[in-house]
Amino acid sequence: PASVPLRFLILSIGFTAALAFLPQPIKKVAGRLFPSKVVRKSHNTEQRIAELGYELPPAVSPKGNYVLCTRSGNLVFTAGHIPKPADGDLMVGKIGADLTQEDGYKAAQIVALNLLSTLKAELGSLDRIKRIVKVVGFVNCVDGFAAQPAVINGASDLFVEILGERGVHAR
Template sequence: MYTSKQSLVIRKYKEHRSGKPMASHGPMLTLCCLLAMSAPFLSGDSSAREPSPEERLATLGITLPQAPSPVANYVNGVQTGNFIFLAGKGPKRADGSEVSGKLGKDLGIEEGYEAARLTAINQLAVLKAMLGDLNRVTRVVKVLGMVNSDPSFVEQPAVINGFSDLIVEVFGERGRHARAAVGMASLPRGQAVEIEMIVEVDGPETP
């Protein structure tokens, strides 16, 4: 069975052959030209057409800030082999202030969603600082989203979607990840969310 892309190439070849657009050179040359032009489609390689994560960020109007500094005795991320484990980050704004408050009491779902999206921007800034190029990320593996929640609040997944949606917008299919979204009685400094992430990259850490 042919894939839809392969079927398209074959159909185009038959159309060219029936019209004899290159009769003086024979149908074989026509086929070779068509195959050369359609090689990315046959191989499934879309890298030549897919925008990079940085290009997608630019399209979204997002400029990554400087990676937030750790606030205690830990590092922003640890790479072991091809995996990077990112420490939890919160919704810190460019001016250093944070989105704080409890979901279901001080903040609504939409405000929580925006806080999670801001946290995704901060985690992307950490990755950019560690890797130099976000295109080195081959897969976003796992996200742990913690939501500062009133006991009655049960919409943690809707809040953490703010993080997940942006990650998928930036990385496409390789950004689709496993996830947990849980409620917490409190979070450091009263921040609205704290989110960890694990990613796979294209090679081990360079010395």
């Protein structure tokens, strides 16, 4: 039905290194462990979002008995998110009936922005994202629609546009 939102799920957005969670990384020198300073490339992800003309929507609360993020080691796993832009008007419909493929691409971008908003609330700063590991998306579409990957590219393209190499992921 037209009232069913497009649904996307990102299963694992995480970090490739535990450096984001260690107060001081450790290095091994001559068989001994010493705290070390880490030289990192400087990121200003939120500034990049603004420069590109995007706006992070407010972080949302879960609508059931679950959390939006959970950490396991150095990974952060996110719950499924829906396309609700900063203005709060949920994007609903079925691609191929009520919505075009381009509408779906835009919905995937909105979902990606919602995920970034959730991660910002969890991590305190989007600059702590070391890497998007994997994106999995579900598209509400008519039978016979075969361009789901092109729709989900909306999220993938946005992650790369905002995060650069940190946004390149598996799908």
